[in-house]
Amino acid sequence: MAHKPPATRSDYVVFRTLQTRWNDNDVYGHVNNAVHYLMFDTAVNGWLLDNGLLQLKHPEIVFIVAETACKYHAEIVFPDVIHAGMRIEHLGRSSVVWQIGIFRNDVQTAAAEGRFVHVHVRRQGLKSVPMPVSARGKLQPLVR
Amino acid sequence: MAHKPPATRSDYVVFRTLQTRWNDNDVYGHVNNAVHYLMFDTAVNGWLLDNGLLQLKHPEIVFIVAETACKYHAEIVFPDVIHAGMRIEHLGRSSVVWQIGIFRNDVQTAAAEGRFVHVHVRRQGLKSVPMPVSARGKLQPLVR
């Protein structure tokens, strides 16, 4: 709960547009805190799919999630459209630390800021596997 | 399980575009059957909101769901984009029977067909309340 000001759009490198759903709003009339993690998964895996770094059918090697976190600065509410900003904080040998900013509609400061740690593992046994050079080449431009 | 052929896009009057999410895919690698109902809620309530027939903040009168159903003709899979076709099968005094077709990407036959029965009620006590004439006027063009 440090008092750093919320991130702005310029803190991120690429963006993906995500919809909210009616059912994301909870009893308090705002998007429930767990839904942000559905958005992180969708943004990161959507980007990986679009860039050929994720295979949907029977992959032997996958990215699994080792750690996640989120700070909530402001409410988001269905039917808001979300712009998920993404950058890579750390590109390791077999791990990627993503930073994700959740921006609602045309608001310029982040409604929420997430951290999402992916580890590149063999599905069988969950042992980490170094990412191939080609994968690192695609991820490198997102490092900031 | 009648052997009527799946609906086509021409069976519906208005369409809404919906995203799938990574987490919609279940252990079988396709969108889980319950997710279709999240889509129905989002399509119908999104349309109602856009047309001024739904209020998000502290409404006294709401549409609640009395009955739902879905037939699944074909798999949908994240990251498919969904086109939800909508028409009204029956416009009652205080109820609306929606028919919803779930179309994936540019496929012309429905991957799933839903039925979604809304009842117009007072939130307190859940007693049905006739829809105002203005609401019926907005819903009427969707009846087919």
Place this chain on the structure above:
Amino acid sequence: MAHKPPATRSDYVVFRTLQTRWNDNDVYGHVNNAVHYLMFDTAVNGWLLDNGLLQLKHPEIVFIVAETACKYHAEIVFPDVIHAGMRIEHLGRSSVVWQIGIFRNDVQTAAAEGRFVHVHVRRQGLKSVPMPVSARGKLQPLVR
């Protein structure tokens, strides 16, 4: 929307106890209509697992969902405990039509009644496969 009275516990053969979650409550303060389908999936697949009729790891033959439906008679609300009553309405060669009653806490009439059609298929290609005699033998006592 026939005016048949809600089912009672005696209409079902076996029961499973299910929890509600905080996030099941939607903006209207009750469990959202789609959550009932998560409960159907959990009750039916939980029973199949317990009876050796479902395999979690890399199954070649699975039950997939062809059709679902639910009538909502009364609200359920987190933290209600749910008793899901189950019976088989139709035991086909390669399909099972389940009826599921959702009972809240110690209420004797159903808060909701669901229909859940499972088809026994080869995962690859989704062609239906007759259920083995041993499976039918386990399912038969639930037919009513």
Place this chain on the structure above:
Amino acid sequence: MAHKPPATRSDYVVFRTLQTRWNDNDVYGHVNNAVHYLMFDTAVNGWLLDNGLLQLKHPEIVFIVAETACKYHAEIVFPDVIHAGMRIEHLGRSSVVWQIGIFRNDVQTAAAEGRFVHVHVRRQGLKSVPMPVSARGKLQPLVR
């Protein structure tokens, strides 16, 4: 990603038993990372409800979530039964920092460890409000 060993049951003060659902398992056959947050919400709010610190109907003052985090040590899989261990890391004037351990079945080391920051606010405007003495008295025994 510090290399502290996973927590054990003795690190927590109170426990709540939670079910997994069929649909919690994602395409990798394990409970998706976002589901852990549904469990945190359910465990914490369930405890608050049981102890008279949360009101479900039209509360003016609520606990909202300001920050969440989770480290995943091991997979959990439906139909595992979860034992959610809880303790309070910091009891502030108007905030509570919860630590939550997710234990599967009878495993003694945590499958996941969460942090969940609640702030006591007026629903209208989201301004923080000091917790009453009686609430602090109920929360105090969980501080460790």
